Amino acid sequence: MLAPTGWSGRFWARTECSFDGAGKGSCTTGDCGTGGMECKGNGAAPPATLAEFTLAGPASAKDYYDVSLVDGYNLPMMVDARGGAGGCASTGCVADLSRRCPSELRVGDACRSACEAFGKPEFCCSGAYANPTTCRPSVYSQMFKSACPQSYSYAFDDSTSTFTCSGADYTITFCPESAPR
Template sequence: MASQLLLLSMQLLGSPTSLALLLLSFLQGSVGVGAITFTFTNRCADTVWPGVLSGSGTPPLQTTGFALSPGESRSLYAPSGWSGRFWARSGCDFDSSGKGSCATGDCGSGQVECRGAGASPPATLAEFTLDGAGGKDFYDVSLVDGYNLPMLVQAAVPDCPDTGCLVDLNERCPSELRAEDGRACRSACEAFGRPEYCCNGAYGNPDTCHPSQYSQLFKSACPKSYSYAYDDATSTFTCNHTDYTITFCPQSTPSSGNSKNGSRRPSHEQLEDAVWLASLKASSGTGTVMAASWPVSIAFQAALTIAVVIMLDLQQHPVLVS
């Protein structure tokens, strides 16, 4: 079938040269110049529904919300200069038409797709700005809007910092901050609305807004995550243009074996935790990550292009077979 399509294409285009040029052009357009791959992996015991919100002035990604079963991974591709945030919704109930809501992280769209709406607090957020100042990517995991699920962000480049919140803060959450029957933990700002917790009004600058007992609780559990609005110094990280993996419940081992992407141990000692599971496989390096994130359709296009080029070469330099 494939050979018949190839011959038909050659007849329509008039020559293998024309076909090769067309395929190469199409391949370049499909890959996208400077695109970054975000790979989402669910190690939670239950399905989660990642939400996607693009920043103002940046284009939306291929989807704004989707389901991710235990052990499953999915990749999205972001153009150069993109900014936005990701989070996981939990306890969702969607009908066959995709309508419904979630217990935590709900975006209020009433659908699986968030369609430009952000997460309702409390929710653990991963925030990215690609190709920012100095051409670097800036990224962080924020608990400023509270917490609902553990999250780990890893760059494909080994020497770039990992960040996230590996522990289950719902187990440590003070009773006054607990939300959704203990499935989420609110921030002090969300719970009490006081300016000293929200860093607004007279407390709207880093000189007057300081860590509270609640933000310090978050910080002690997750030292590399944002715990309050002015927690920049130990919470924002940079890397040179690379791909990223966002893992939900990184310490869990779901029964499903569908995940193709192993997760390396966090590179920062402050992310280490006594209950980190040895079952998390070591990363085999950036080459493997890049290969795994390359779309299958693009790989097929590349193979087809190579085949056409070989046929073109054979046509111009025929080989006699005895």
């Protein structure tokens, strides 16, 4: 896919999908709620591992990218930056978090976030917890972070999880070989 300058968006995988001959259906994880194969601009329903991008635009010469577990985890993912300048790093989560997922977060082979599971402001970084001073990592986000140290584990996990690069081509790999399933 060739994205235009200044584009911002997310990529994710949908799993356990079932579609009929007319393209109608749904997926167990990452479903986008359209009832069809195309998401038509809709986002992923949690739990879903996300690759997030903001490509350089008029106000910035840098691309920003990350792999996020804030909306849960449904499969391992890597983002590789190639050919760019400015310390372009690979990032992602190759660990199989479905094997480490606590029972209270487990949904089949996926792992919900604590926000999705419990809906409490302290897990969702909302209300009184909607800033980096009051929103702290939970025991659940720390579990995600220990398994995938370069991935977002909660809303304000910027310092170790946001990467920048200029002029790179990006490759997203779902289920890299190093992650047993």
